[in-house]
Amino acid sequence: MARANEEAAELLRELADLLSITGGDAFKIRAYEKAARAVEGFPDDISGLGLPGLRKIPTVGEAIAKKLLDFNQTGTIRQVEDLRAQIPAGVRALTEIPTLGPKRAYQLYDELGISSVAELSEAIGEERLKGLKGFGPKSVENLRHGIELLAQTRDRAPVDVASELADDVVAAISALPGVERCQYTGSLRRRRETIGDVDVLAASDDPHPIMEAFKALPFVTEIIGSGDKKTSVRTSRGLQVDLRVVPPESWGAALQYFTGSQAHNIRTREIAVRAGLKLSEYGLFDAESGALVVSETEDEVYRRLGLPWIPPPLREDTGEIEAAQKDELPRLVQVEDLRGDLHTHTDLTDGVASLEEMVAAAAARGLEYYAVTDHAPDLVMQRMTDEKMLAQRERIRELQKEYPDLTILHGTELNIGPDGSVDWDADFLAGFDVCVASVHSHFTQGREEVTRRLITACENPHVNVIGHPTARSLGRRAPVDADWDEVFRAAARTGTAMEVNSFPDRLDLPADLARRALRLGVRFAIDTDAHSVGNMRNIRFAVGTAQRAWITPDDVINTWPLPRLREFLAKKG
Structure with missing residues (x-):
């Protein structure tokens, strides 16, 4: 992804957050959030585009295109700068705490004068939130946990950000004269979900010119330490990179x-x-x-x-x-093993690419089957109706004629309600090829409630896959609390797959839980949950998570030939 796309998307997200704090129009806020996803997933670099080119980005209308043009010309968006000036920086810092939204962050500032994470932590310890509307004991405990999560992730980067930087460094170093080999190492090579520092290793008999070229890379902002064996730099992308050069024979x-x-x-x-x-x-x-x-x-x-x-x-x-x-290491699942993708979205709901674009991208990936799983009606903001879903099904039947080598499955992503129920009745659900069911609300239910909620979803004869099962958002939202062994036993018993979701801020199931699920006989679906064509590139991160869980190709239902997959899906119905 082009760096300009990423920076512009972050500014649009910040604009949405700032408008939330100031009580902006909910429709505009959602429009900015959707445009951010579109810009992030846009295949071309937006930095060279004028207004007509920017208007071609899905979901980007005239007003947002002008803001992106402003970004291309100035490196920022003036409305973001104006709103930043109106809102104390501390309030914006508070919104980084998982479970604390913009409006409640402003409430803490307005009513208690809290303007930093440290001040909030102190106020919780002194029980100063007692009696504050909307901050009952459970909310305060969630805040306490959110502060702990923020501290754990503050100095770490998502795997996609680290991977992009590492790829750029490796490409630059590999192109230098005298470099025989170059590769990133450390936690990134082990496919950890967040990364502290990026470690890069090069092999050469003449390290000095390599280190000099490394320090001169355009994204290097500070030299932390320099030598012929190791050089450490800080980059404009907020990450430290350590380069080590060893003799080729080592x-x-x-x-x-x-x-x-x-x-x-x-x-x-x-x-x-x-x-x-x-x-x-x-x-x-x-x-x-x-x-x-x-x-x-x-x-x-x-x-x-x-x-x-x-x-x-x-x-x-x-x-x-x-x-x-004991010679018992598993043959780990690889990206190349995946025959299909069972969880994706189009612009019918919160995706930013059309059905036609997403299907074409799936075919270009060389997939054998591909499921479109737009959101169901209980996620009210997506405005799904029976008629829209049935019309999409008809369009899929037409598209199928254009793609004889790709089987297009019509599915949906259902919402698991607080009691475990899902959208639509059994008769309507029977018309889908595959149903993914996910938690999208009521994240703070108690352990017993969440456990029962997920087990009920597993027991639904039309639910094939539990999507992003813990509902976590790394650095933003804690996972739901459940008796996971009980959930996994139910999934194994009912033939319900657990998803390993590719989004870098999800990677859900996490590796530790996925390994527990594997031991209890659960099957998995490794999906992109793509909301744009660009999101499809994230699949390597979910595969890395699955590898950390010791998952083999046979454990993953979308590595199976289509007849075997259909048999698995049919057993639920």
Whole structure:
């Protein structure tokens, strides 16, 4: 994605938030939020577009196009700057707390003078929110938890932001003379869901010019530390990047060492010590003589330790060493294994691309089947009706003739109500090929209520997949609280798949819960939940999450041939 698109989308989102704080029109707020998704998913760089070109972005009308033109000309949106001046910065900082919306943040400022996260934390500790309208004991406890979540994620970046930066750095370094190999390492290579620093490794016999070129990259804003072995910089994208350069003959050992995790590396070093060896970033050495044993590839380092190569997403010391010693490592699911996508949206509801555009993109991905799952009517803001959904079904039948190699499935994303019920009656639901059901409201229900809510949805004979099951939004909303083992047992019993959602701020189910679900016999759907053509690129992040959960291709229903998938879906009906 072009950097300009990303920055403009963030400004539009901020504009929506600022209007929420100041009591702006709800329709305009939703329009800005939808336009932000459209700009983010737009395939071309908007920075060179004039007004006519900007008007071609889906959902971008004349007024928003003028704001984007303002961004192209000035690097900002003047209305955002004006609203920033009206609203204390502390109030905007408060809105970063998960569970605290713009209006309630302004209420805290207006009624209690709270203008920072630290002040809010202090006020909660002193019980100064008692008696404040809308802030009962449960709300205050949610706020306390939200502050903890914010502290955990404040210095970390979403995986998509880190990946884009890492890809740019690797491309730039790889193009330099004398660079034999270059790859990102660390938590990003292990497919963690958020990233602290981006770690990049290069192999060269002449590191000095590489470090100089690295420091001169256009997005570098500060040199933190510089040397021929390691250089650290801060970037305009808010992330630190550490570049290490090693001799080509040390590549494999260095790649293993700097990929980590620390716990995994401790285990591999212990194995080396017991074998009379010493393992470092420069190679595997004989402990007594200091002679180099192996170092050039990761595979030979692991083999010399008596292990097969261990996929990076598993390197967390959660059983991968023991499985490797028994030759029981799983064959992890890969992007290439996915035959279909079972959760996507069009501009009929909150997507920003037409049905025709989304189907064409699915065909271009080489998928064998593709489900359109626009929102059902209980999500009132999307204004879905029976007639609209049936008309879409007819259009899908027409499109199917144009795409003989792609089976287009007509589905829907249902809303799991507080009691576990879903939109539409059984007769209407029977007409869909696939039904995804998700929690979109009442996120703060108690553990027993949420557990029963999700189990009831699993027991619905028309629900095939539970979408983004924890309903979390990384850094913004905590996951719902449930007895997940009970939910997973119900999913396994009823033949309901759990989704691993590709959106970088969801990645839901998270890897730890997905692994628990796997042990309890649950099947999975790895979906994009794409609201634009650009969102389809996110699939690699969900696959990375699934790999961290030890999920194999056979565990994922959308790796299956269509007849087998249809059989699975039919068992629910």
